[in-house]
Amino acid sequence: MDKDETAMHSAVSDLISRSRRLGADPRNTNYAGGNTSAKGGGLDPVSGAEVELMWVKGSGGDLGTLTEAGLAVLRLDRLRALAGVCPGVEREDEMVAAFDYCLHGRGGAAPSIDTAMHGLVDAAHVDHLHPDSGIALACATDGEKLTARCFGDQVVWVPWRRPGFQLGLDIAAIKRENPQAIGCVLGGHGITAWGETSEECEANSLRIIRTAEAFLAEHGRPEPFGPVIEGYGPLPEAERRARAAALAPVLRGLASTDRPQVGHFEDDDVVLDFLARAEHPRLAALGTSCPDHFLRTKVRPLVLDLPADAPLDDAIARLKELHAAYREEYAAYYQRHATPDSPAMRGADPAIILIPGVGMFSYGKDKQTARVAGEFYLNAVNVMRGAEAVSAYSPIEESEKFRIEYWALEEAKLARMPKPKALATRVALVTGAGSGIGKAIAHRLAAEGACVVVADLNAQAAVQVAEELGGRDVAVAVTVDVTSEEQIQAAFDAAALAFGGVDLVVNNAGISISKPLLETTARDWDLQHDIMARGSFLVSREAARVMIEQGLGGDIVYIASKNSVFAGPNNIAYSATKADQAHQVRLLAAELGEHGIRVNGVNPDGVVRGSGIFAAGWGAQRAAVYGVPEQELGAFYAQRTILKREVLPEHVANAVFALTGGELTHTTGLHIPVDAGVAAAFLR
Template identity: 75%
Template sequence: MTKPNESTNPAVAELIARSNRLGADPRNTNYAGGNTSAKGVAADPVTGEPVELLWVKGSGGDLGTLKPEGLAVLRLDRMRALRGVYRGVEHEDEMVAAFDYCLHGTGGAAPSIDTAMHGLVDAAHVDHLHPDSGIAIATAADGPELTARIFGDRVVWVPWRRPGFQLGLDIAAIKAEHPQAIGTILGGHGITAWGDTSDEAEANSRWIIDTAAAYLAEHGDPHPFGGVRPGFEALPEEERHARAAALAPAIRGIASSEKPMIGHYTDSAAVLDFLASEKAPALAALGTSCPDHFLRTKVRPLILDLPATASLEEQLARLAELHEAYRADYRAYYEAHASDPSTGSGNTPAMRGADPLIVLVPGVGMFSYGANKQTARVAGEFYVNAINVMRGAESVSSYAPISDAEKFRIEYWALEEAKLRRMPKPKSHQGRIAFVTGAASGIGKAIATRLAAEGACVVVADLDLEKARAAAAELGGTDVAIGVAANVADADAVRAAIDTAVLAFGGVDLVVNNAGLSLSKPLLDTTEADWDLQHDVMAKGSFLVSKAAARVLIDQKLGGDIVYISSKNSVFAGPNNVAYSATKADQAHQVRLLAVELGEHGVRVNGINPDGVVRGSGIFASGWGANRAATYGVDEEDLGQFYANRTILKREVVPENVADAVYVLTGPELSRTTGLHIPVDSGVAAAFLR
């Protein structure tokens, strides 16, 4: 039995190819924004009779990466028959549920609210896109006049209407009444275009986008945001990034006062130029307009009203004040519209959070936030789209986004709430940022891998930058993990690595001091250099990493975890191991000391005492294994089993066992535990903690 959305159907194959081409160019639409469709005929798998179908991008998909399984497939006759049961705009929410009764076959994506736009318009192929140039016209105060001037009778203005069945009816009527038209400008929203063939629909979409962009370029004011505000210009790059790293933890704390958020930092020319301009405060206060934009960025951003020349202390103090004002304003926005019969009702969802998702700092850049790195990055991209829209609208008219009342109707739409509820339950470490030292191999790599699998963003820190980057790449793209160089014995290098983590993900929540090495020698053969090297890397290195990270953890005010990968040797007196065991004892006591000192900030500090981790261990591979094997009189390949045989459980310890302990220590189950050392050694009685 052939599935109705398989790419073997020519209409589907053309639709996917067109969608991918349009979605690959950010000038056409934003990430996960817009939708495309095709109508065609396929055999009914039950009767074998031909049936007319609508294939349309489903809810939540992205055009640039769309695949056949991302399409919703509906019987066109049933979908169009919904006109007979539609009860008007007051009952829009009923229609999305009604689409389920029009579905054809099994599988596929859930129909989106824009399905009616595609099914009701009498054209074989329809595109709905969110190009910056098109939205600039759609949000201009004199958008109808501009539409006629720019496009003539080929494109028709549609006044703002919330997406839904009625908007589909409106566009269908416009196409019927204007046979010469190839598309529309949707007030406050975007564009829609159509064609008899896939190529024609794509060409019409591109013509509208390119024509709008050309008009803005030719007729637009080259300085649409006014002059530059003295003192608000971009700081030099090195100074700008240093200030961003210093501000980021506190700003992440602002964005995360209700739930932990991941951050993204942007200092593109578009952002910096906007923030330096005279009109930036007033335009930012108007908020974004396209529904895709403000659903990702919130109604409006928080913008710092101090110049870039202000001191760090002044900026931090003012941001705290602005945060309180922002929360109060957002609550007022919610309460005003939730109680307004025209926008809210007794069924209005509870307020989802009053913290900003976009924070703008003149001279420094933009900080954007989301539940994960991709969401945070995309929120920033959307606000850059919004800046481009404001630039275009202001260049030929004035920017006039949809009202707060209309934004509220979409932000707290029951359908949007239902979409949020369909999202999978977050993993245990989602929203957390882990910094793991010595993470390019062995125990550190296993820890990084486990934390990433549990939803954390991970910074793989290692002395070898290329190996760190390779290990990070194995965990996924840069939305999941990055690799950084970190000589933990060098304070400047440690600070630089922590700053890189902060700029990449917004902050740090979880630090694992794992970097280590060992030289197995008896006392009389241990040189001063041997002693210093091991203490520099493990005792001093852990101290430097914990100190640099603690500044971030304290500024964030989100609590956090520091975990030391110590050793059974921190409490067990083994032979020929004085330097290594002494530095491990140092690390073990750092756990106790820092647990006491950092507890008032909600930071938990715990340790893990592994033993006998031979397989996959970087330390053992570097010669330590051969020395230990010689000390115990066994072959090196038998060392792992030797260690296992001397334990109570008689089971070998591998790096993943240590990673499991880190997961448990930093997860929700042990939220009241600090100052603890957990043995991961299969049971060595001589190393029992007393």
């Protein structure tokens, strides 16, 4: 490695380390917010000549998890030459496409809109961040004066300008004209800092952030959101979360009027205190300010205007009224500012719903998007508190918010997103998902884009499967005995708090008792029926309640059995309860169809390998009945089928996906055999 390559790799390494440190602390910037850069020497891959390069965080990346693959790499001579051909503010969006002509080699990640800011500023290292303390000053009515009071001439005020090439030119000019400055506060936006070394740049960023924090703490009034409103304080935790679970399906249905959404619930003290205070209606109506905030939260939230202990039915009725009004107001906002070339309205539903005494519900195309939207609104509350503490919160004009929200560049960014998977936005609850068929179903549904509630009597197994699926943004584990109404409701409440509700339920939990009639006890019979017949009834009843409240339709799938239609020896309790489940499919399909809820079944047979039931003793019992070694039972079952193929848990999971993946939208009351062909079990 020559000297230039060593320097290049050192610059990249320092940049990534600095970015991760800054991004790891939420006081410094929000998730996926801000960008960092470093400049250094490199070699032209064609001529071998030395060139000056810039590495900058690319579009859509996150500082806290930044890797080299997330950096855009550009030639500085070409980037800076663009200043001479920029056609002006009205056409500055055209400059984004010009960045492609500045890329070095393969160029790395796609350059972001802030690339010009980093390239045009004459400093080796630049940080652009969105700290709550900095945005509080940036969104205060007298932000320019407060910035001067807080920093003197060390940090310069930059009036609001939409991110883009001209903002880069503005900041470059400020840097030239203020050689003593270490950075600037961008009105309505965030901060930018610079330095000649990575260490100096990081120190300057932190100095601005911590100085702003100290200034707000020292000079701010103690209760900037006003006094507590009687009746609007937080409910006790258990009552609060129970009410949140009760509201969640209704709210998710409202937030999904235009397109299905996944939900997230947060009852952080920050938002609970905000909603308890007298000024929260005024401030919430003003909306968020930082572009990173309102792109995810929309311009303003929907806020329930009833006390925390209002009757639940009254709260729901009022929320429906407020939702209708919100949609009308959002459509009017779009009409006020849309031009003939504006993108079409993307939907008029709120992304944030605030319930006094309970907390915040946030929504997005997946769990991570919903969770991050909530995190951004918490940032916005912190910004409001800081601005109100020392001045008054004054976000950018509504017309500017619209220009950001319906920016052609933002629309192009959305168009580049990968096509959603078949089960994207759907929330599935699978019983008996800790092992065997249930585990395979959970894995398949998650792979197809669903959020999954892994329900199992074995708590440890459920947690392990949830972790395998990807953790909290994909799956949560719940411990549930399906014979317990209370535990079933708790499982659905957990689903509501984690993801907003439930759209797809798989009744898979079960046991199997293989005995001749004369050896089958009443206890055997009751246990078999309690777990599978009664348990699936109880799960389906709660599923139907949630799905009807959501108003989004849904799917209920029963994992029944070939034995539900074909009699075999020595399993009276098991086969009878499977027949019960099979008829539940028919009965519920007929009853729930008017709500758009489809109910179907899968009839497996001979699932030996990977099966929790067979491993728990059923395999040994059935092997004894048929007179074959237990290890050969799967092969035995395969040889008695038409296809002569062994059935695995994954094959059952495939059938569940076939029923729920969007192709069989007009199918209900169906049982799909997954038995490799057993003629005696043919349904028709």
